[in-house]
Each structure stands twice: as C-alpha cells, then as structure tokens.
Amino acid sequence: MFADLFDPAKAAEAWRVIVSAFPLALWETFYVTLLSTLFAVLIGLPLGVLLVAGEKGGVLPLPGWLMKLLNMAVNVLRSVPFLILMIMVIPLTRAIVGTSVGTVASIVPLVIAAFPFVARLAESSLREVDPNLIEMAQSFGASPWQIIRKVMIPESVPSLISNATIAVTTILGYSAMSGIIGGGGLGKIAIDYGYYRYRYLIMLAAALLLVLLVQLFQTFGSRLASRTDKRLKR
C-alpha cells in the first residue's frame, strides 16, 4: 500500500490537501484537546481529591458505601473502550451541544472518557503528599478543607502538572479517534483521506503532525512541572 507514496502526482495532490485543510484541522485538534482536558480536570481533580480525602483515615472520611460507589463508577467509565463510549453518549451529546456531529460535539465524549482517568491521575499525585505534612497541618488546627486547599493540592502541584501532561497526550489520541464519528481535526483528515480514499501520504502527514503535537505538549508539561517544583535546589 505504500508503493505509491513517492508518485509525484499523488505527492502534489497530498501537498494541496495539506496546505488547504491542515491548518484548520491542526487548530481544531489543538483546541478540542485543551478544552476537553480543561473540563476533564474540572471534574476529575475534585473527584480525585474525594477519592483520597474521603477514604477511611483520610482528612474528610466519607461513608464507605459512597466511596465504593465513586470507585466503581470511575472503574466502569475507565473500562469502556473509547470508540464504544463515543457512540453510547450520543444522546447526552445531543442534549448538551444540540448535535452529535462535529468538532464541538466531540468534546462531550472526550470529557466523559477522560475525567475518570484524570481523577485516577490526580488521586495518585495527591497520595504522594507526605502524610507527616497532613499531620503537621492537623496539629496546627487546620480543618479538612484547609488541609486540601493549603497542603494536599499545593504540595502536589509538580506531580499534578506532569500527570496533566499525560492526560493531555492521551486526550489528544482520543480526539484523533473521534474523527470516526464526525469529530474534526487531524484524526478526521487521517481517516477520511487515508482510510476511505487510500491517500496514505496524507494520512502519514496527519499522523506525523499528531506526533509533533504530543512532543510539544510533553516537553512543555515536563518543563513546567520541574520549574514549579521547589524541592529541587537551584
């Protein structure tokens, strides 16, 4: 299938598509990924806090049944394959966005697929906080809410940032997949041209751009995480 990659006619056609369609697709992928991550963090971070603070012996113990329910919900959502989840949430997407097709509509399934993942990542970051610091805060009379706001979250910021980077790159991958059910962006181009019309050169170019985007996000995220970490001596 790659034999025609270097056919000059096909290369010229591919170049036309790249110039005309790629800038918009790149922009769509970019903002869908970032918006989805933002919403996923808005839901996932508080959920992650609850998963840590709410357990037995945590700073804000919640009823056991509630914790079991939360954990189960997160696990169930995490185990549904994204491709199937996208189709399953179509009614919800329609209710929120008004349509189930298009770039904006793809944000809904992305957020639903990503927030449980983000919650687990946040949970693991928050668990890294030295329990002695929580005890210290308690000894100074801190309330559970103060411990969450002033100790647990600020102390795990570097780890939260590096985990957010993982979330961004994963969501970027999901957003490419959403091209199948009508989401926009580089994924849609790769599928439309590469899969349906056998224009492999265009598919490759789209994939290459996705790789570059991941590199960009990862580099930026890692730098930000290490820059915010005050435990490193400088």
Next chain:
Amino acid sequence: MIEIEHLSKSFRTADGTTEALKDVSLRVETGDIFGIIGMSGAGKSTLVRCINLLERPTSGRILLDGTDLSALHGRALREKRREIAMIFQGFHLLMQRTCLQNVCFPLELAGARPAAARERALELLGLVGLADKAQSYPAQLSGGQQQRVAIARALAAGPKLLLCDEATSALDPTTTASILALIREINEKMGITAIVITHQMSVVESICRRVAILDGGEVVEQGNVSEIFARPASAAARRLVFPEGEAESAVIATDDRHFIRVVFNGAKATATPLIARMALEQGIEANIAYASTRSLSDKMFGSMLLSFPEKEQARGAIEYLTRMPDVIAEEVEPHVC
C-alpha cells in the same frame, strides 16, 4: 498548666491489642521545660500525639489550663490545638512554600489578615536568626535552619505550649545545641511551656527542669532532673543515666567484691578530692571501677562506682562520704547495675 490524667492508649493490631500507654499521669507547670524520655518503643510518640489529640486516648483526660481537650471535637478541638504548637524530628515544612509562607501557615489557618501575618512571620524569622532566608525554599536550607523555620512557624499563632517531638534527633551535636538554646530562650523570653520528647539524655540534661521517664508505655519515674540523675530508682532510669551500665555490670559480674555508687551533685563536691581524703583520713582504700563527670543544666554532676574487698570498708565509705555536702553514696547490688 497541662495535666495528663490516667491516660491510656491501646491499638488494635493484627495479633491482638497493643497497649502503647498505660495509666500515664503527668503534670507540667506553666513556664516549665518538661522532658519525656524513653527508649524507642516506650510510647513517647503516642504520648505526644495524645496531648494534642492527633491520637485519641482510649481513656483518661488531658487538661490544658483546666479545659479537657479529650472532650473536644471538630471545630472546638481545632481552635484549642492552635494553643499547642508542635515541632518535629523531620521538620515537616511545606516544601512548595517559601520560609516566610511556611511561618505564615498557622496564621492563615487562624484567618489572620495577610499583611499582618507577613509582618509577624518576618519578626519571628528574625527571632530565629533567619530573616535573610524569608524568600528561600526549605530545600535550600540546612537541617538546622529548617528546624529554626519550623520553630518560627510553631510560635506564629502565639501558642501556650510547645511540643518538641524528637526535634533535635536528626541534627548534629553542634546544631542540636543551638536549637536547644533557642528553645530555652523562647521559654524564658515568651514564657511558653515546653514539653520535650527525646531518647537522648543529653537533651534532657541541657534544657529540662523536670523529667518523666517512660518505659513500656508507663511513667516509671518523674521528678526534678537533678534528683533523677542523682538517684535513678528504676531500671529504665539507670539505663538512661548510666548508658555505660553494661560495662559496669561486666566488671561486677566477674568479681565478688562490695560496691558502692557515689554521686556528686554540684561543683563543690566535684572539686573535692574525696577518695584520696577518705584514704588518708579513714584508711579506707577504694578501687575505682567506673567514673564519669558531666554538666547538667548549670551544675557539674559526677558518678562513680567504688569497690571494696570487705563489706565493713564499704559501710565505712558510705558513712564517710554521705557526710560530705552534695554527695550521695549507696551500696549497690551487683545485679542492680
């Protein structure tokens, strides 16, 4: 004043219940520096955590100026905890905050205005000698400096009581001495009562006025530091006061001679050539099996183990030595050491 009344704490573990504290009763006067000493596993950490209710006692009461802390819950307990500050072996500073922000932490919790908190924090950093490190992060500081920041933080909310949980155990001897001097200075200048938990007798020696010895979750002895040093009654106290005790007992085990322990309390006694004078005046020749001198708070303090071939000579020596000021002499059974 803090009173601990019949405090017990047991933990449920995989193989039954462990009694960490058994009927502990202590009384710490306002303005005092009170030592709680014991070997590891004696229950010191549990005891200090019960004082500010980080651990809830199984039974017993903790009274801070008459208020029963163990009866408090939730908000009322949190408010009361602000009167009890704590410093830790591991410092436990917030690593993502500057020193200044760390000192502000208790003030933030109490809802102080940011500007006022900042001003107070800067003042306290000055007090602990780290005004120039206000904008540094804890990771940039040495252990001793971090503990100073922790002390400034502990003082921020104006506590009545300072709990020091093995606060110098992670520090080298010189730094330990300077931190202990700082604790004493705070106690004297600000009148803050301090409870010092440690496994090191040297810490108790240098700053505490009164001490309780904890062994196996029980207070086996408590009293003035100089008295306990002079006459350690319990086995645990002797182990702490005479850490070289094992060498002593080795001497004794191989010998069926008669032993007396002589304790000198104060510079006057340590400056007198007692043993030589006893030989000259009484004709009793003592064999020195063990001797040591150290300074305790501001006093010189010595202990000596003498041996005699005859019981009569040992008796005579005790009679002679106890007549001297600030000297305590007692016969010791070989197995006691």
